[in-house]
Amino acid sequence: MRAILAALAMLCWVGAAQAESIVLASTTSVENSGLLARILPVFTAQTGIDVKVVAQGTGQALATAARGDADLVLVHDPEAEAGFIAAGHGILRREIAWNDFLLVGPKSDPAGIGGSKDAVAALKAVAAARAPFVSRGDNSGTDALEKRLWKLAGIDPAGQDWYRDIGGGMGAALNVAAGLDAVTLTDRGTWLAFANRRNLVELVRGDARLLNRYDVIQINPEKHPSVKVEPARRLAEWLAGPVGQAAIGAYVVAGEQLFHPDADAPHP
Amino acid sequence: MESFLPTVGLSLAVSLGATALAAALGIPLAAVLAMVPFPGRRAVVVAVNALLGLPPVVVGLVLYLLLSHAGPLGRLGLLFTPGAMVVAQAILATPIVAALAHRALEARWVEFGRTLQSCGASRLQALPHLLALSRRTLTTAVLAGFGRTVSEVGAVLIVGGNIAGYTRVMTTTIVLETSKGNLELALALGCVLIGISVTVSATVLALGEGKR
Known part of the structure; x- marks a missing residue:
């Protein structure tokens, strides 16, 4: 019993002993792909600021921040981000990286x-063939893009027997699709780092509508006074x-660059 | 897997801490329910037993809303800390410990209560004897509470946030590795978790047997 209490006391002490620490609510792809685990230690070494990453889908990450429970968000859904800022929760959006989404499916x-470069035409073909399609259905950035693409295709797939809304993260969706x-639809970062592909291969890439832009947004301290403004701004x-x-x-997995710095983004 | 050992350590610290808390709350509650008649006692017993099926995600969600900065307990700064995980699991384990301990203590009290009281013992004085008589079942009750906490994932994921090196425990690591498609690693971690659970239970039981 005493050992347990000592261990708990130590946990609290370790938490308190950090000179400064902030909570970063992020989309899952930057965490699951290993990017943050690679780059954040560099930041911590430079600044002494410890970053605690809570990896959620974009929708949940923004909701967490809207309750004042995160000091900074790193997400990838421009429309949801605009809403977050318009609601007064966020200030100062910075683009930090981009890559692309792809449609993956069985060989x-x-x-x-x-081989198609038209994601919307591809979705029309999927619907016409009634080919099985797995949707995140979790209000994440990827989910939001998928819904926009279906809308552009003029198709409402909800409730179709070939359309499986799994209500889960990117990895869960890829596991089910496999x-x-x-x-x-998957972001490239999660796809490249994903280890259980089985028959899945890249099918559609290179559509301008499949651009995947990652932004950090600082939290408005006037709305959320508990937020650690200064260390969040530094990150x-x-x-x-x-x-x-x-x-x-510089982050490369199996010879492929997962995320491109914002500087060389192909801005439409 | 350089972060593997701290994850095991945190899993143990959180679940043992929560179990200790659950025992500290659940056994006294069970004793009161077994030994002290009061109006509505039956209803409390039913309530405690009903809470055996408390869904972890709901506990996690409610605790999240309470501990959130927008919630009433936000000032404690407990959200996304191991402390919040201990609280969440203690809430889940307390009814288990209390319900099982109550069964044992009630039976023993019916059996020996009158004898103990006729020897002039007050309820408080009788309590240590009752606990000693029920020691083995109480051990099982506490182990059942530990089993609940060490295997739990829904609540700790929500209130802990699965932060690497800080609130990431075995179960949340297994969920994460599964979502990365690292199924073999996830399965291996699952075996380690089962091994830990078995080891802890066997150790506690062995200590109990040794004391007989």
Whole structure:
């Protein structure tokens, strides 16, 4: 019993002993792909600021921050971000990285979309072939883009028997897609780092509408007085600055660069 | 996997801490319910037993709303800390310890209560004897509470946030690795978790047997 209490006391002490620490609510892809685990120690070494990453989908990350429970958010849904800022929760959005989304699916490619550069036409083909499709359905940035693409295709897939809304994270969606031989929309970071692909291959890439932009947004201290403004600002500036940008660009998995620094983004 | 050992350590610290808290609350509650008649006692017993099926995600969500900066206990700064995880799991484990301990203590009190009282012992004086008589079942009650806490994932994920090196425990690591598609690693971690759980239970039981 005493040992347990000592261990608990130590946990509290370790937490308190950090000179400064902030909570970063982030989308799952930057965490699950290993990017943050690689670059944040560099920031901590430079500044002494410890960063606690709570990886959630974009929708949940913004909701966490809207309750005042995060000091900074790192997300990837421009529309939801605009709403977050318009509601007065966020100030100062900075673009820090980009990559792209892709449609992945089974090698057998029942919808015949492999090699296409038109994501909307590909979704139309998926619907026409009634090929299994896995949707995140979790209000994340990827989910929001998928819903926009269906809208552009003029199709409402909800409730169709080939459309599986799994209500889970990117990894969960890829696991289900791999199991069902289904098509799904994924961000490149999670896809490249994902280890259970089975039959899944890249089918559609290179559509301008598949650009995936990652932003950090500082939290409005007037709305959320408990937020640690100064260390959060330093992290946001570091990520957007030369050292952070170089660290983002240098992150490579299996020879492929997962995230591109914002500096070379193809702005439409 | 350089972060592996601290994760095991945190899992143990959080679940043992929560179990200790649950025992400290649940056993006295069970004793009162077994030994002290009061109006509504039956209803409390039913309530405690009903809470055996408390859903972890709901406990996590309610605790999250309470501990959030926008919530009434936000000032404590407990959200996304190991402390919040201990509280969440203690809430889940307390009804288990209390309900099982109550069963044992009630039966023993019916059996020996009158004898103990006829020897002139007050209820408080009788309590240590009752606890000693029920020692083995109480051990099982506490182990059941530990089993609940060490295997729990829904509540700690919500209130802990699964922060690497800070609130990431075995169960949340297994969820994370599964979502990364690292199924073999997730399974291996699952085996380690089962091993830890078995070791703790076996150790406690062995200590109990040794004392007989």
